Amino acid sequence: xxxxxxxxxxxxxxxxxxxxxxxxxxxxxxxxxxxxxxxxxxxxxxxxxxxxxxxxxxxxxxxxxxxxxxxxxxxxxxxxxxxxxxxxxxxxxxxxxxxxxxxxxxxxxxxxxxxxxxxxxxxxxxxxxxxxxxxxxxxxxxxxxxxxxxxxxxxxxxxxxxxxxxxxxxxxxxxxxxxxxxxxxxxxxxxxxxxxxxxxxxxxxxxxxxxxxxxxxxxxxxxxxxxxxxxxxxxxxxxxxxxxxxxxxxxxxxxxxxxxxxxxxxxxxxxxxxxxxxxxxxxxxxxxxxxxxxxxxxxxxxxxxxxxxxxxxxxxxxxxxxxxxxxxxxxxxxxxxxxxxxxxxxxxxxxxxxxxxxxxxxxxxxxxxxxxxxxxxxxxxxxxxxxxxxxxxxxxxxxxxxxxxxxxxxxxxxxxxxxxxxxxxxxxxxxxxxxxxxxxxxxx
Numbered sequence: 001x002x003x004x005x006x007x008x009x010x011x012x013x014x015x016x017x018x019x020x021x022x023x024x025x026x027x028x029x030x031x032x033x034x035x036x037x038x039x040x041x042x043x044x045x046x047x048x049x050x051x052x053x054x055x056x057x058x059x060x061x062x063x064x065x066x067x068x069x070x071x072x073x074x075x076x077x078x079x080x081x082x083x084x085x086x087x088x089x090x091x092x093x094x095x096x097x098x099x100x101x102x103x104x105x106x107x108x109x110x111x112x113x114x115x116x117x118x119x120x121x122x123x124x125x126x127x128x129x130x131x132x133x134x135x136x137x138x139x140x141x142x143x144x145x146x147x148x149x150x151x152x153x154x155x156x157x158x159x160x161x162x163x164x165x166x167x168x169x170x171x172x173x174x175x176x177x178x179x180x181x182x183x184x185x186x187x188x189x190x191x192x193x194x195x196x197x198x199x200x201x202x203x204x205x206x207x208x209x210x211x212x213x214x215x216x217x218x219x220x221x222x223x224x225x226x227x228x229x230x231x232x233x234x235x236x237x238x239x240x241x242x243x244x245x246x247x248x249x250x251x252x253x254x255x256x257x258x259x260x261x262x263x264x265x266x267x268x269x270x271x272x273x274x275x276x277x278x279x280x281x282x283x284x285x286x287x288x289x290x291x292x293x294x295x296x297x298x299x300x301x302x303x304x305x306x307x308x309x310x311x312x313x314x315x316x317x318x319x320x321x322x323x324x325x326x327x328x329x330x331x332x333x334x335x336x337x338x339x340x341x342x343x344x345x346x347x348x349x350x351x352x353x354x355x356x357x358x359x360x361x362x363x364x365x366x367x368x369x370x371x372x373x374x375x376x377x378x379x380x381x382x383x384x385x386x387x388x389x390x391x392x393x394x395x396x397x398x399x400x401x402x403x404x405x406x407x408x409x410x411x412x413x414x415x416x417x418x419x420x421x422x423x424x425x426x427x428x429x430x431x432x433x434x435x436x437x438x439x440x441x442x443x444x
Contacts, residue, residue: 025148026181032120033155033185040162055082055433056112056130056165058094058156060138063116065093066101069295070351073221073332074136078170079109081223081430082132092130094123103331123156124163132433133160137172137196139350139371142205143179154185161193168194168432171220173371174202178209186211196429199374215428218378221351222358222426226340227333232326236291239324240341243289248322249405252293252342252356253279255311255366256304259348259388268307270392276314278397280321286405289322290315291342295349297329304349344408346401348388350375360419362411364404366391378425379418381411 057078059065066072075093082089092112093100100111112126127133135157143150161167167190174197187210189195196217197203206214230236240250255275260267282288292312294304308325315323326338332355339345339352340359347353350371353363357379365372365385373383391397 022146022148026151028119029148029151029155030184033158036120036124036155036159037162040159052131053086053088054090054092054130054132056092056094056127056133058133058135058153060136060140060153062094062096062114064101065095065097066103067298068351069297069330069332069335070138070221070349070354071136072103073224073336073351073355074138074170074219075104076332077220077224078134078136078430079104079106080225081220082433083108085430085433092126094126120155120159123159127160127163127165130165132166132435133157133168134430134433135167135169137169137198139173139175139369141169141172142175143182144175147179147181150179150182151185154182154189157193157195158185158188158190161190166432166435167192168429169196170429171196171198171217171426172202172206173198173374174206174209174211176201176205176370178205183209189213194432199371200377201370201374216425217428218422218425219351219354219375220426220429221332221354222423224333224336224355224358226337226359227331228337230326230330230334230338231328232330233334233337235324236326236338236341240289240291243322244343246287246289248287248289249408250289250291250341250343251404252291252339252345252347252361254293254295254304254345254347254349254352255307256294256296256302256348257306258296258302259367261368263301265301267388267392271388272307272311272314274392274394274397275311276318277394278401279315280318281394281398282401282405283318283321285402288405290324292323292325293335293339293342293345293347293352294326295335295347295352344404344412346404357415358419358423360412360416362408362415364400378422379415381414384411 059075061067061071066075082091091109094112096116098113114122141150157167157169189212193213195213197206197214198217198219203214203216243250257263257268292308294308296304312325315321336355339356344362345356346364348366356363366388367385368388372385376384386400
């Protein structure tokens, strides 16, 4: 068998092998979905049994759980909202890990472990214990990153609803070009499944694909409380106050390698070069101080510091330009407290933008993803986003940054006016949990 695998690996191109695995994965999950629906139909009573006062969270990444700070924000918010409604609530987190990350190891929260290759039946054994199931939708449900992972998530959510669980998707986005192989499951979702979609652009795209049960919310991370406990918080407080006392506009700034989907090192290097030139031009026209804020602290070519560290070094060579960088890893709530100290934020990470907007800080984006347009729409703003390929032109990027510096105050007023409504929309993600009852009580 190993010799056959070696032969295939040496003769079949990697792209073709990947395509085959993807096609096989899609076929497998559809097969399991149809089988599970039939089992539930034939065994209704057993399928609907559960322990009251229990809540299962299915993260968008079953392996890392809170690998990105966006995931951290959404998972932490879900845990907090459940405990707020029922302090005795028993919370499980579906994962391929044996233990939960330390950051979410709190009383009443346990790991529900499946293997990376576990199918629907392993999920069933866990599901039968829980009253409510919340699925962290994030940006994986349109198949943009992996159609197999997206399909698995939809199958899990649909089966939970059909098995009588209070099942809901938390704050998902949906691109205008989702993977067409998801249409069969989207058009046949259980009517009992609530799909919370975090912006109007995504909701329209979801409905165009035949998606059922969708309703408009905003990102659940708007509800996350800021935590001024980060290791760099005191430094950021002092530095921002000093720059503002000098009459400077304090601009938070974030770019990262993943703004280019192919992670092309040449493009990343070119973006850093154009950014240095554009920020240098900005500093000639405006009194500005730059705080570089990473959102993904992973030590790899995907992490934000892979772009921000060389950018900071280059900015330090520009005479008269004040710049600082946050390097100490921080959790989502700590980053929310950090970006609260800037006047305006330019970011390539949507959840860093959510963190800033939730504190009333105006945001512009450098990103290829149209989910930013939906985020801005909540605040009555136009699509304040520059596509990364365009940002490679230093003049285009300079003009973009000039518009930020000239209009941030009026934009801030719009953000703060709309913020209470946006937070109300965020709270709708968890309305289903209002039925979460105490352990031992009858389900209302």
